[in-house]
Amino acid sequence: MRRLVSILLLLAMLNLSGCGYNTLQSQDEQINAGWSEVQNQYQRRYDLIPNLVNTVKGYAAHEKGVLEEVTRARASVGGLKVDASVLNDEAAFAKFQQAQGQLSSALQRLMVVAEQYPNLKADGNFRDLQAQLEGTENRIAVARNRYIKAVQTYNTTVRQFPSNLTAKMFDMQTRPNFALPNAAAEQAPAVNFNTGGK
Amino acid sequence: MKTLRALLALLLCLPLWLPAEVAVPELQRRVTDLTATLTVEQVNTLENQLRTLEQDKGSQVAVLMVPSTGEETIFDYGMRVVEHWRLGRQGVDDGVLLLIAKNDRKTQILVGRGLEGALPDITAKRILQDLVRPRLRDGDFDGGIRSGVDAIGKVLAGEALPPPAKRSHKGSSNNVWLLLFAAAFLAPILRQLFGRTGGSLVGGGLAAGAGWFMGGLLLALGGFVLGVMIMLLLGSGRMGGLYIGGGGGWGGGGGGFSGGGGDFGGGGASGDW
Numbered sequence: 001m002r003r004l005v006s007i008l009l010l011l012a013m014l015n016l017s018g019c020g021y022n023t024l025q026s027q028d029e030q031i032n033a034g035w036s037e038v039q040n041q042y043q044r045r046y047d048l049i050p051n052l053v054n055t056v057k058g059y060a061a062h063e064k065g066v067l068e069e070v071t072r073a074r075a076s077v078g079g080l081k082v083d084a085s086v087l088n089d090e091a092a093f094a095k096f097q098q099a100q101g102q103l104s105s106a107l108q109r110l111m112v113v114a115e116q117y118p119n120l121k122a123d124g125n126f127r128d129l130q131a132q133l134e135g136t137e138n139r140i141a142v143a144r145n146r147y148i149k150a151v152q153t154y155n156t157t158v159r160q161f162p163s164n165l166t167a168k169m170f171d172m173q174t175r176p177n178f179a180l181p182n183a184a185a186e187q188a189p190a191v192n193f194n195t196g197g198k
Numbered sequence: 199m200k201t202l203r204a205l206l207a208l209l210l211c212l213p214l215w216l217p218a219e220v221a222v223p224e225l226q227r228r229v230t231d232l233t234a235t236l237t238v239e240q241v242n243t244l245e246n247q248l249r250t251l252e253q254d255k256g257s258q259v260a261v262l263m264v265p266s267t268g269e270e271t272i273f274d275y276g277m278r279v280v281e282h283w284r285l286g287r288q289g290v291d292d293g294v295l296l297l298i299a300k301n302d303r304k305t306q307i308l309v310g311r312g313l314e315g316a317l318p319d320i321t322a323k324r325i326l327q328d329l330v331r332p333r334l335r336d337g338d339f340d341g342g343i344r345s346g347v348d349a350i351g352k353v354l355a356g357e358a359l360p361p362p363a364k365r366s367h368k369g370s371s372n373n374v375w376l377l378l379f380a381a382a383f384l385a386p387i388l389r390q391l392f393g394r395t396g397g398s399l400v401g402g403g404l405a406a407g408a409g410w411f412m413g414g415l416l417l418a419l420g421g422f423v424l425g426v427m428i429m430l431l432l433g434s435g436r437m438g439g440l441y442i443g444g445g446g447g448w449g450g451g452g453g454g455f456s457g458g459g460g461d462f463g464g465g466g467a468s469g470d471w
Contacts, residue, residue: 131319131322131324135318135465139464139465142277142463142464143464
């Protein structure tokens, strides 16, 4: 009987702990997957921009300021390091966020300017690009939210007892997360492209 | 006086937030109209159209009309809806939601991951602005929704998707109860004939056979297990308490509409009128 009890106790202990090692691993993988998704969607936006800039140039070539701003912001995003190593480096992560945020603001300004050109707004190509940009911004938002949740789950596991002991053992640390957007600094183009009347 | 103060203190401690989010309705039908704009016939016609679409292609398309999405954008609200409803088949992710916020005058199409190739953002936008919008402007909500659904159906018709699974009846809880009662009645008889263990196995086998006949392998396996359990329990002479613990779990509420576990990545488009 005693043997049975001790075996059961051992099993219970092992179960409780599994020490969260496997949980940490799977949550870590979730983060990597979430990051890939975020990257995909930012890349999608990145790819849309040249077309968009050219279409706007066709109708509003003298809006040089905002067009150049967008091109510059896109170039600085292109120069960023974006592999998974960014996830362990707070500084690189912050830089990434900032660069993407600047691109978002530049795009928003571009769309506001485009509103003033009725011929541009009526252009079929431009309408398609608008739809794609809107969709992409939405997907970025969804990917970011899922990434944020994945990191929160992981960080909680890393910090809670007893899995924090396992985390320390294997040198697993909390990961940086996206900062909640500051309303002024980083607002994805929440532009309503449909202004009722045509 | 003391109790009054205590009560007051308690009240002050209660969270006084005002819920700013509009609630996501439970998924019960393919067409959910919370604004009471559509007539019953119109809803039924749409439902039939969507049901046929699911039977033919396997994709789950749903329509939701709400008065307003409150402070959230229609996209954010829509995402909450689809993440709760899980339209589309798991793994295939072929769900589509057509969402209309009547008082906000906003429309939204949300497309499951698996259909983002067939129904890209541009197409969704065109459906909303070119087909749905003019009809909504005229106040023809039924026409607007139908034109949207027709267009979505046409797009899906051209798309090669995994064939829809045969709808097995494992959702019906009635079959399980039938098996259990049969098992209970037969138990003492079989015990007489075959002895305790033998009776259990034969009873289990019969339950399995009935289960297979009624609903496929899953029900058969479940039937076998339950049958054996019941035989063993009742075979010793007690006719009392049917141990029906496990039985209730499967009846999924047959007949209703439920999501298939599909995932949404945020694709689609929004419009207005």
